[in-house]
Amino acid sequence: MSKQPAPPGISPREAEILARLGEHRSNAEIAAELFISVRTVETHVSSLLRKLDAPDRRALAGLAARLARPAPAPVTLPAPLSPFVGRAREREALRDAVTAHRQVTAVGPGGVGKTRLVLAVAADLAGAFPDGVWFVDLVPVTDPGMVTAAVAAALGLGEQQGGGFDDAVPAALAGHRALLVLDNCEHLADGVAPFVERLLARCPQVSVLATSRARLMVPFEWVYPVPPLSLDGESDAVALFRNRAAAVGATIEDAQVDQVADLCRKLDGVALAIELAAARLPTLGLDGLVAGLGDHLRLLVGGYRADDRHRSVRAMLDWSQALLSGDDLALLRRVAVFVAPFTAPAAAAVAGFDPLAPGHLADGLARLADQSLLGVTASAGGTRYRVLETIRQYGAEQLAAAGEQDEAPARHLRWCLTAAGELADSGQEGWRARFDAVADDLRAALSWAADRPDRRADAYRLALLLGGLAFDRNLIGESQQRYEQAAALAGDPAPALRHAAAVAACRMRGDDAYRLWRAAADAAGDTAAARDLAAATTTYYRKAGAFTRRPPRAEPMALLARARELAGDDLAAQTAVALADCAAAGYAFFAEQAEEAASRMLTLAGRAVELARRLGDPLAEGAALFALTGAHRRAGDEFAAAATARRRVELLEIAAGRSGGPAGAAPGGGNLTPDIADELIDALFIATVTSIGTGDLVAARSWGRRLRDLPLLAEAGHVATARILMADALAGHATDVLAESGRFLDGWIRAGRPPARHLGPAAAAVAMVHDLRGDRPARDEWLAVLDQLGVTAEDRAGYHPVFEAIALLHHGEPARAGERLAVPGAWRTGILMHWHVALRVEAAVLAGHPKAADLLTETRPLVAGNPIAGALLDRAAALLDDDGKAVLATAAAFEAAGCPYQRQRTLHLAGLV
Template sequence: MGEAANISPREAEVLELVGDHLSNAEIGARLYISVRTVETHVSSLLRKLEVPDRRALARRASDRTRTDRRRPAPALPIRLTPFIGRAGERAALTAMLEEHRQVTALGPGGVGKTRLALAVASDAADAFTDGVWFVDLVPVTDPAMVATAVAEALGLGEQLGHDMAESVAAALADRHALLVLDNCEHVVDGAALFLEHLLAACPRIRVLVTSRSRLMVPFERVYPVPALSLPPAGDAGGDASGSGDGGSDAVRLFIDRATSMGRPLDPAQHGQVAEICERLDGMALAIELAAARYPTLGLDGITAALAHPLRMLTGGSRAQDRHRSVRAALDWSHDLLDPADRALLRQVSVFVTPFTAPAAAEVTGFDAASVADGLARLAEQSLLAVTFSPDGTRYRALETLRQYGADRLTEAGELHDTRARHLNWCLARSAELALPATDWRARFDRAADELRAALAWAEHRPEQRADAHRLARALAELAFTRHLIAESQQRYEQAAALADTPADTAAMLRHAAAVAACRLHGDDMHRLGRAAADAARRAGDTAAAARDLAAAASNAYRFSSKFVRDLPPQEADALIAQARELAGADPSARAALALAEAGRALTRAIATAHTAAADAPRETPPCDTPASPTPHAASGPTGPTAREAVASAERAVELARLDGDPLAQSAALDTLAGALSWAGDAFAAAATARRRVELLSSAPAGPSGLYVPAGPYAPYASGGPAATHELIEALGEATEAALGVGDLPGARHWARRLADHPQLAEVGHRATGRLLVAETLAGDAEQALTTGLRFRDAWQRAGRPARAVLGPPAAAMATIHGLREDPEARRDWNTLLTHVDPSPWNTLGYGAVFDAILMLHQGRPQAALERTAPEPAQVRQWTTWIWLHWYVALRAEASVLAGAPDAAARLAEARTAVAGNPVATALVARATALLDADTPQLLATAAAFDAAGCRYQSARTLVLAGGEHTARGARALTGLGLAPMAVR
């Protein structure tokens, strides 16, 4: 390719990953760069390779790498020792995996399931174009966390409005990959539920499970993993090949591991090795442990040790016998330790993840120096694995050994005390994690499974209830900061159940409700808010109960789009009535009640507007008939309902200000902005939205960067989750309000800040959608294409939700592709638009605006005029907030360019309606100059558009000016990545 020299090495890496169909977030994670940097590289590649969209870029990447394309390297643990034998098992399991979508390698602990699964996965890697992924479930103690473990292995984050299982399924929906889930036996129920959802949603995914027990689901195919092959009966270890192993994988494994210790085996001893392997029933783990002792005990010593009485246990199934043989080998290895090392081995078994020597000293209570020495001895005897990392040496017991240690801990009567010390250690770690640090995320990820395991042990023990509550709360806060918001909600609810007092229960439920709001789960938010009110009543705190009830009502009004079940008006009225009975003279309760009443007033105002619109005549006068004078286009309904909503919201704002709670003020300002918009004062609504963001941005921050309330009302402000939710909503509102008044730089600023919010880093289709609309209206086609790719990718990862709020970005992208003369891409986006929003918001609101922009660009003013034929008053309920000024101005321009006889009248009405909006005013001024054939005035509007940040309209103005200006305007349009404009 001739353009290869112009592509940087980093761009080449990004191009290859685009060809592998990775999202921008996945590319960023793979290359350790930010999502914004990935967007920049994708945009550059689109320009350099002269392709219109990401699909074409992916095809170009495929062409570029067709001859030497490499599949992703299998994400499998590196084997430190060679895999011995099992050729038949590997072939059989591989064949099953080719035929069935989910195969379970079943067998007792120590039989070698994991090693076999890793070998098969490595063998099959070339068959899976999107890679092989390994997930170790040993640290997972809660069956509900299986999806989280898989997501962490894949490098995925949670998606708003979806749990982790849905997020993983969305990410793998079109992937051809193999997933290896190792050690499922202790989380069988959770693994079964997760796999049922995953396999239904991801038709090209195959899953290989290792477990000691079946998942017991219809789609499961089981491969019983046998013990390692032993020499044929009567064979003393020789075979025809002269290898001395009798064709036995067990003997070969023992010989390999024993000789790796530096002491070779004499071939004459192979028969004795075969006897040892037979006594160990061919169990891989037992053979490895026995071979590790060969340098110190020799074969005679090993044979003598296997005479331990526990080895003589009989009865039960063959699988149980094999399990007992492993137990015998472990008992033997354990009995060879001195008492101090035995105690250390059993007490460190409480760790579910790799641990350091200082951590072991804290949990065991032993001297630090003796612990360090003891861990080294256990590692030397292969009872602990050693890993080295920048933060120090870490140790880990294999799962079978860890479970063995736990059994010994119980037998010694030390389980409770050791677990309690482990719990205290976890509480100390959670306190440390609450402090800011540059490596916070890595530290949390290392500690998270330990915290979860400690909590799982403590929550059902009455004597540990208080500590369990503390840990659940700490884990909830940490998970929220780590953006694991589904787990955060779960932990807050868990902390509520463990609280000692109803007041503490209520506080935790409020936090849980705020997290549910961040997840877009309105029904959960409502349920938890009501539960908090019940708990506050039990605590005797009627003012707090009033606040909770009022908040439940106002949240139902403010966030209705987040609810699956709409809150019936009578239920909301009942909540407000109950809150009024309980509020008394408490300032914060009165402020919350005022907010709920303001939300009700605004809801009624909106309902009145919609009813009036539904009852209004739908006929419109023909274009050649002068239109009758209309009211101020932005004035809106001025009846008692609109005035009542504004007055009620202003009262709520004032009461919240007097109460001194920034979050209550933000909520009240939100309602006021909506009321002002419906009352027709778009500029006051925009100012109110900006005031709300500024209020939240200036609030005091805690260690995590989130607002932490102080003062007497701190328990009711919900802290970080509530503040995060308010800020996300405020940024979205500020973006839309700025678009409505023509503040394009402001809209892009707020939208970029929203799109970059850490809570939305992985699934910000709503956030990036607002940014996409701002970029499209500004005429920044190149950036809009990049943002559009990010939007669509996030929308697909979120499960392709159908929400009206996603309609404007879809319409914006359809318009961009129309302006670029890419009909195929435009059809795709119009299909997406129809899916997400078939409502009148699309037909009569933003859809009319975007269609008019494109029709005017194409030189079809008559079509644009027909698209905007309804009078503004008729469609006001669909254009309020963002689209009214755009609709009015574009309608006036279409009238002029189509030669409508009422064009002058429409211009006069539009001029009054959009006064104060720099972009809409420039549109009307340009249309007036065109009507008057005033070229100097026409050119003056180009500067006005540039000043307003609207590059497309500036270039369009030059083309409309004609003459020498046409070529300059055409070049400007080309520079924006748009097709030439038609002028008729």
């Protein structure tokens, strides 16, 4: 949605406050309107005074009046290529309808001018919708299930991690006063109707203006029938004909107006038919147009062609066909199989068979474009031609009449297979634009082939290719859909189901991944089934937080037992079973806190690593290293865990073919399959965490940034930024935390505010930063986010005491900090264990606890090797000895460790700031 423009250096929040200062609002009014504290407003006002060099609030308000003017609302309407003519009454009536009703459908036959009228009305109303007017052309969409995706693309949204477009679109429009224009809905009613109903229910300030040949039959719908152009006197129809005739160099004399009016009546006032007739005026003349059209209108009387919805459009198209040569007729009906703009070479591949000579196609396309039967668009990839939807549908009928209803679509399918194969093998820049240009054709060809038994093999191959391309394009929801479609088409569905399961894992869809692994096992042979059953078990435990409804624990344990029976001597199956054993053991450790579990995990993880290396499978080894990392952490060896986590990232990046490269790069530029991508995301997540645990904040921030910048997580800000928020907060990079926290919150809201207990540390870290800044209301807001994430008191025990203690020590309350750090619980095995015990010593020293010296001695061995925890203890020892010089010496250690906050705190404790 549109936001106010900010002067250089002004944050979005400051821009909002600046605008309200220009309206002479008080701090209390601003705080109430923006749902923030008055203290936060005061802080931002002080910052604005400094940044804008304003002497006082009055001067700032004056600047605000000039600087904080709202940006124009986004208007995504396509620019008309020709003037809009007439329809003053219809324009006013439709404008009034949209003003009075939230959902208006402009209904009328094809070619009557619905789109042009709606575009004009939407442009008229742009000022009434401060959050924008958004246009969605549904012509290229052939699958009702892709309607929401098309709207999301128009809004500039991407796939959501942990949630799909069904939630993303309403979330993006919620609370906004916007107009959504859905053009050409008739072929997608089953998809448009439920989408509109959901949208209107969830977004009370959004209005929808649709065009369709039939009403959508949804609640709140107001139907506006679009009439033909007026035909009386100097009518709109005549005005349109004269305008379009003038565009091709023809002039209508006043004496010919009645003849033109008669022609327009015979065309039923259909705008498209009138435009096409005017385009042919220079070659046929007015008499020839009237005579030719009259003949064809008489031929259309009776039979199925008397259908009221299509009669005038069919008359126009039949007449247009009569004006074409035989070769041009063949070309038009054959290129009608394209649903998106296409190039001349593409047309040659699809339409270039007998009787069309190879040299005819380029000239033929030009002639069809001259006759307005094809649209022409210039693009970076060359000239593209577009078939209007009504002509495309008409062309399908003509293919059947010519006996080419199989040949042209089959050649289109082969062209799509070739295009998809070339894209899959491409490592060149610009492949995304080339994919976007053909994606709708790939989907349409797949839809055609999937319904034909004799094309099943081609449909399977295309579904696999489209699944891979969609994944690389970060359309991971569609990727899973296409892999599942491929499985339904395959003789052996197991490979496609495994791909689908891996994509579901990347999407954090635990239920789907578990279901798909089980389905793959059902379709596979014994040893392959063992691998799939083990993968389902591993998913159950490793993706526990990504399930909507987890089956009872007995179920995956039964799957694992069956996998063990089927594995036999197969090394790959044995490795998969070993990985599942590790996952189950890790769950048992957390669920039961059994003391022997850590030792058992180390044994199991070591065996899994050994099997994976014997297998020579880097993906299996990466999963085994995940288990080994967890085992080291449960055993209390954070440094071994961090080293193993780093090794895992390096291994997976080599496997992906791009050491340090981003996920989602161009096909051919690496080997980033869905299963490797899922492991790599997790590996970066764990590497960030373990580096935090060992006090290597420089490495933690580096891993965290790489995780944040993965294209697959581009729209999942709450997942991508969770760990870097923690690292930045502990280091003391408050500005970065505040910036990234907005992305975290936006991503979580877009995803539908899902419960996510594992993201609790991020929210707690942000709360701490606000506390350090003295903004208690903002701190409380983020603590409320912890509750909304579903984080329990038991969950918080592993990290929240550390964040609270840092803030309490900052505010000079060491006794309370010590109380918070004295609580027993999960911190003993958490990633902040070193931080916890080191801060506990500092709190004891500053509070004058009598056993502070003993506690210091006991703690040193626990944190040996951790540069930040070690420096905290060194500083505590210096404070205990009242050695100011030694206190100051620790500042350098904190700076070297990448922790500017503790360096600054050292200077404060030394009395220098």
